[in-house]
Amino acid sequence: MRARGLFAILLWFPACLLPVTEDGGVTDGGVRCVDYSGEQVCAVVPKEASCGLATCGVGQECCQTSGECVALGSSGCSSGATQWPNGRACARQSDCGADEFCMSDDSSRCLAQGHCQSINNCGYCGAPGTARCQVCGCNGTTYSSIQEACVAGVRAVVGPCGVAAHDAGAADVRCGNAGQCPAGSQCCAITGRCFAPSESWRCEEQPDGSILDCVSTGECNSGAGGGAGGDRVCDGNACGGPGLCRPRGSTSSCGGDVNPVCGCDGQNYVNACWARAAGTRVAHGGNCP
Numbered sequence: 001m002r003a004r005g006l007f008a009i010l011l012w013f014p015a016c017l018l019p020v021t022e023d024g025g026v027t028d029g030g031v032r033c034v035d036y037s038g039e040q041v042c043a044v045v046p047k048e049a050s051c052g053l054a055t056c057g058v059g060q061e062c063c064q065t066s067g068e069c070v071a072l073g074s075s076g077c078s079s080g081a082t083q084w085p086n087g088r089a090c091a092r093q094s095d096c097g098a099d100e101f102c103m104s105d106d107s108s109r110c111l112a113q114g115h116c117q118s119i120n121n122c123g124y125c126g127a128p129g130t131a132r133c134q135v136c137g138c139n140g141t142t143y144s145s146i147q148e149a150c151v152a153g154v155r156a157v158v159g160p161c162g163v164a165a166h167d168a169g170a171a172d173v174r175c176g177n178a179g180q181c182p183a184g185s186q187c188c189a190i191t192g193r194c195f196a197p198s199e200s201w202r203c204e205e206q207p208d209g210s211i212l213d214c215v216s217t218g219e220c221n222s223g224a225g226g227g228a229g230g231d232r233v234c235d236g237n238a239c240g241g242p243g244l245c246r247p248r249g250s251t252s253s254c255g256g257d258v259n260p261v262c263g264c265d266g267q268n269y270v271n272a273c274w275a276r277a278a279g280t281r282v283a284h285g286g287n288c289p
Contacts, residue, residue: 034120036147041120043143043152049093050139050154052111052189053177064102064155065091067111067189080113087115093153104155109211110138110192122150136161138192140176157192170194171202171219201242212242217279220245233279239264243281251277262288 033042048055049069051062056069063070063077070077072094079091082105088095090102096116103117104110125133128145135143135156142160143149149156159165162180164172170185173194178187181194188195188203191211195202201212214220214234221232236243254273261269263280268287275282 032119032151032153034151036120036151037124041147041151043148045152046139046141046154050176053187061092061094063092064104064111065113082113082115084115087117090114090116101150101153103150108157109190110155110157111190117150119151119153120147122146131160131165134160136174136176136192138176140180170196171199171213199242210244212236212244214243214245215241233276234281235276236281239281239283246276248279249273249277259285260287261285 030045030047031042032045033040035041048057049060049062050056051064051069052067054067054069056062059072060069061072062068065079066077068077070092077091079089079095082089084105087103090096091114093102096102099119100116101119101122102114103122104112104114106112123146125145125147127133128148133145135146135149135158137143137149137152137154137156139154140161141154142162143152143154143156146156157174159174161174161176163174170182171193173181173185174192175181175187175194176192178185181187185194185196186203187193190203190205191213193202203211205211214236217232217234220234231248232245233248234243235246251274254271254277257271259271261272261275261282262284263269263275263278264283265278265280266288267275267278267280269275269278269282272282
């Protein structure tokens with residue numbers, strides 16, 4: 001085992017002192033260990049399935065597309081189509097094999113359509129335990145890395161639970177329950193992020209299935225608005241109000257379709273793509289006054 005710092009050693013070492021099966025199965029102690037990129041990764045598999053902000057009881061499992069606990073083997077939780085070419089579609093863990101995990105198609109969501117992924121191939125972070133590797137399990141547990149959460153069979157979003165990495169208010173705090181959110185805010189079961197009641201749109205699906213996640217481009221590039229870093233812009237209708245973080249892109253990919261728009265920066269653009277590439281929202285169609 002390579003040295004990973006005191007936190008990672010404390011998290012990894014005691015779990016693997018418990019008996020484990022050689023094939024990655026779960027022991028009576030609730031621990032599963034698998035070979036992950038040449039290293040053994042162990043994690044405690046929760047005895048109860050979390051489902052949104054609820055916990056499923058005996059004989060139930062989580063329908064991860066609706067956020068409801070359903071009876072094992074029931075027909076009330078059907079999976080749709082997944083865009084992942086190497087994984088079968090799933091809506092609950094029982095749709096997958098014993099060595100697979102129903103991983104979310106959208107890594108920024110706890111409740112979403114999923115695909116069956118091998119538990120030793122869900123992503124990798126090379127410095128488990130560090131702030132950049134930690135993820136917040138949708139059950140409210142902070143895991144040292146995405147690979148540990150995967151071995152545990154728990155969906156997760158990037159960043160430790162209950163901690164704000166940037167100055168973006170409640171929306172920057174990852175959560176699995178309301179107790180991990182700042183006072184007066186709530187935990188969104190869909191995204192695993194806190195939100196202020198006055199910004200309920202952060203936890204409401206739009207007609208196209210998206211969830212608005214920003215009010216400024218600064219939120220997008222800080223990681224508070226749906227993802228970490230990158231050259232992105234808060235895109236939305238008109239110049240104020242909530243929007244959706246989108247890649248800014250470059251004008252070379254915009255094409256020359258002439259559909260003039262007025263940017264919120266007061267400049268005219270060939271089309272909305274050109275405005276987004278410049279890092280601005282569209283105020284309205286047509287040229288600026």
